Amino acid sequence: MVQRSFTRQIRGMRDLSYWDRLMELGLYSQQRRRDRYRVIYKWKILEGQVLNPAPLALSPYTTERTGCKCIRSSLPTTRVPERIRTLLASSLIHEGPKVFNALLKEVRNTTGCPVENFKSPGLDKFLWTVSDEPPVLVVIIGVGGALKGYLILSVSFGAHTVVITIN
Numbered sequence: 001m002v003q004r005s006f007t008r009q010i011r012g013m014r015d016l017s018y019w020d021r022l023m024e025l026g027l028y029s030q031q032r033r034r035d036r037y038r039v040i041y042k043w044k045i046l047e048g049q050v051l052n053p054a055p056l057a058l059s060p061y062t063t064e065r066t067g068c069k070c071i072r073s074s075l076p077t078t079r080v081p082e083r084i085r086t087l088l089a090s091s092l093i094h095e096g097p098k099v100f101n102a103l104l105k106e107v108r109n110t111t112g113c114p115v116e117n118f119k120s121p122g123l124d125k126f127l128w129t130v131s132d133e134p135p136v137l138v139v140i141i142g143v144g145g146a147l148k149g150y151l152i153l154s155v156s157f158g159a160h161t162v163v164i165t166i167n
Helices: 002-008 018-025 030-047 082-089 092-101 115-129
Strands: 060-063 067-070 137-144 147-157 160-166
Touching (some): 030 067
Antiparallel strands (some): 137 147
């Protein structure tokens, strides 16, 4: 929310959507920045630049076809409080490999170089090719009643919401 309101205060940005402001200013969304951090940290683990907090959960494997990838730890299947499951699901141990494995093979296989060479141009160049804006969300609000025979949809894309009535 801070980034959203801050970028709105910049001259010439008020009429742009949040996603257009980010693109215009060359900024990543907060989620994209978290994902970028996870990828960089995971790469540092693989390069031996930082300690591996969970050697079994963050272990790599390499194949000729897909290159270097990481095994993603599964969430516990036993009865665990939902709050704990949510924390585990959003942890570096669970999300780090998911985000790292989504990179291009050429980016994942970058090795034996300073972290700055991994970040730019490889990682950042790839991240700018992937849309940061969430997909379109369609919600059916209601059918029937006084509007019998009508279908009402609420369509959200980026910062915009449109309500559509279909006869």
